Amino acid sequence: MKSSVSKLENKLSNCKYIFVVGGVISGVGKGVAASSIGLLMQARGHKVTSIKIDPYINIDAGTMNPTEHGEVFVLDDGDECDQDMGNYERFLGVDLCRTNYMTTGRVYEEVIRKERNLEYKGKNVEVVEVIHRIKEATRITGSDITIIEIGGTVGEYQNVLFLEAARMLKTKNPADVAFVLVSYLPVPSNLGEMKTKPTQYASRTLNSAGVQADIIIARGPIALDKKRKEKIALFCNVPEDNVISAPDVKSIYDIPLNFEKDKMGETLERVLSLPKRTANLSNWKKFVSKTKNGKEKIKIAVVGKYFDSGDFVLSDVYISILEALKFSSYESGVGIEIACVNSKDFESKKIPLSMLKKFDGVIVPGGFGESGIEGIISAIRYARENKIPYFGLCYGMQLMVIEYARNVLGLKDANTREVNPNSKNLVIDIMEDQKAKIESKNMGGSMRLGAYIAHLKKGTVAHKAYKADMITERHRHRYEVNNAYRERLENAGLVFSGHSPDGTLCEIAELPTSSHPFFLGTQYHPEFKARPLAPHPLFTAFIKACQGKKKV
Numbered sequence: 001m002k003s004s005v006s007k008l009e010n011k012l013s014n015c016k017y018i019f020v021v022g023g024v025i026s027g028v029g030k031g032v033a034a035s036s037i038g039l040l041m042q043a044r045g046h047k048v049t050s051i052k053i054d055p056y057i058n059i060d061a062g063t064m065n066p067t068e069h070g071e072v073f074v075l076d077d078g079d080e081c082d083q084d085m086g087n088y089e090r091f092l093g094v095d096l097c098r099t100n101y102m103t104t105g106r107v108y109e110e111v112i113r114k115e116r117n118l119e120y121k122g123k124n125v126e127v128v129e130v131i132h133r134i135k136e137a138t139r140i141t142g143s144d145i146t147i148i149e150i151g152g153t154v155g156e157y158q159n160v161l162f163l164e165a166a167r168m169l170k171t172k173n174p175a176d177v178a179f180v181l182v183s184y185l186p187v188p189s190n191l192g193e194m195k196t197k198p199t200q201y202a203s204r205t206l207n208s209a210g211v212q213a214d215i216i217i218a219r220g221p222i223a224l225d226k227k228r229k230e231k232i233a234l235f236c237n238v239p240e241d242n243v244i245s246a247p248d249v250k251s252i253y254d255i256p257l258n259f260e261k262d263k264m265g266e267t268l269e270r271v272l273s274l275p276k277r278t279a280n281l282s283n284w285k286k287f288v289s290k291t292k293n294g295k296e297k298i299k300i301a302v303v304g305k306y307f308d309s310g311d312f313v314l315s316d317v318y319i320s321i322l323e324a325l326k327f328s329s330y331e332s333g334v335g336i337e338i339a340c341v342n343s344k345d346f347e348s349k350k351i352p353l354s355m356l357k358k359f360d361g362v363i364v365p366g367g368f369g370e371s372g373i374e375g376i377i378s379a380i381r382y383a384r385e386n387k388i389p390y391f392g393l394c395y396g397m398q399l400m401v402i403e404y405a406r407n408v409l410g411l412k413d414a415n416t417r418e419v420n421p422n423s424k425n426l427v428i429d430i431m432e433d434q435k436a437k438i439e440s441k442n443m444g445g446s447m448r449l450g451a452y453i454a455h456l457k458k459g460t461v462a463h464k465a466y467k468a469d470m471i472t473e474r475h476r477h478r479y480e481v482n483n484a485y486r487e488r489l490e491n492a493g494l495v496f497s498g499h500s501p502d503g504t505l506c507e508i509a510e511l512p513t514s515s516h517p518f519f520l521g522t523q524y525h526p527e528f529k530a531r532p533l534a535p536h537p538l539f540t541a542f543i544k545a546c547q548g549k550k551k552v
């Protein structure tokens with residue numbers, strides 16, 4: 001153990017490490033804070049990479065229920081990870097890889113494999129694997145600043161292993177490691193006063209893990225006043241300048257600029273003994289100014305099945321889609337209003353399908369299993385028949401093909417094997433290489449995952465949007481369009497405008513603009529590659545079609 005850590009010291013001198021930890025409650029924007037810090041350092045000319053640590057024992061996020069854990073984000077290399085990885089990619093404009101994501105399960109899986117292989121040479125194995133992974137992500141990306149977000153809040157038993165690894169790094173390399181505590185300052189309505197005590201406790205809990213915060217980000221509904229800044233500084237043992245106020249904002253993309261105003265970049269330079277540099281945030285500022293434009297607003301309905309969590313409606317589960325829609329609308333100079341519509345409410349008749357009339361576009365996101373899909377299929381039919389722009393993503397494309405087969409081809413029982421294996425018309429069927437995986441219950445990390453190439457058909461909506469013959473997009477699915485039905489569907493007017501290079505897998509289905517303003521579905525997830533500074537061409541084409549509908 002000791003020797004492994006000391007071997008590491010030399011290499012650390014070229015790179016700085018910023019650990020971001022949470023206090024008081026989760027869900028206060030630790031991921032966005034970590035992303036914003038990354039952007040500020042990148043704007044100073046540093047090469048930055050980000051790591052997310054999720055302390056749960058699962059190997060990855062792929063098998064977790066989206067209603068409880070939010071979106072599963074997919075990387076180019078197919079890793080199924082936490083939605084914060086999406087924030088990092090969007091803010092930093094980079095493609096991350098598997099090494100940038102770590103869970104307790106993943107660390108233990110690797111430790112057990114190595115230990116059984118005698119790779120630790122008889123030593124007692126402790127947190128070395130965590131340190132090794134942080135170092136690896138830094139090496140692979142060639143970064144000089146690595147930001148590591150430790151999930152959850154300090155004091156939870158699950159993240160002790162990771163805090164200990166971080167503490168060790170700091171002890172060995174005090175000038176190269178910084179700790180940022182993202183805390184929360186509530187304003188109880190009966191008092192109307194901002195309270196610092198929970199943050200004091202969080203800071204002390206961090207101390208009990210042997211770690212002193214260098215910077216405290218004070219999240220709260222309103223900005224921190226001078227008095228509370230002084231209090232936090234005094235009781236949490238940090239200089240006043242290192243307490244950064246982070247009130248709620250309308251758009252998360254304002255946060256890096258707010259941090260910069262509060263001298264976050266300079267403070268980090270001071271803490272990490274980095275040379276003082278000026279941040280070039282001009283592209284980001286241009287983007288942020290576009291987020292304020294757009295008086296005319298288009299209305300989009302996201303018809304999904306993962307919104308209900310008790311009495312609360314969650315939209316986090318589709319966060320990449322919501323952000324992709326926003327980027328394209330900002331680019332098109334139009335405002336956007338997004339409504340989350342639970343497809344199960346169409347099934348129970350709680351809301352009528354005709355409510356879709358008031359929307360300029362309908363999106364159906366990815367999903368799994370049977371619940372809510374009949375509601376989705378009827379919404380797709382409504383969008384097709386009423387010429388409302390429709391964009392289907394993964395399951396949204398498969399269900400669009402099923403709808404077409406049922407209502408245009410007349411195959412009334414058309415379905416996907418995932419929902420009804422006994423249907424006589426499985427227009428969506430299992431991929432050949434997936435059969436054995438399902439039979440042996442090898443379900444985790446075993447779908448068609450990550451970036452694959454697709455070829456586009458000239459003259460189609462997709463080809464016009466991408467302005468390219470070949471694209472690469474991220475996938476996460478087991479089922480696909482059944483080729484036995486391809487010709488019949490095509491004869492009935494559906495166009496398959498994108499295919500895998502060998503032609504066997506349908507990647508995009510669409511209707512020509514002569515019959516519908518925009519009716520397109522992708523077997524992949526374009527939302528994972530939409531970036532603030534590089535909106536996704538298909539989302540932009542969809543938004544343009546929605547603008548067109550509004551004008552009619």
Ligand code: GLN
Nearest residue numbers: 366367394395477478479
């Ligand atoms: N359930 C479908 C499949 O596995 C679609 C998956 C998705 O939407 N990501 O093929």
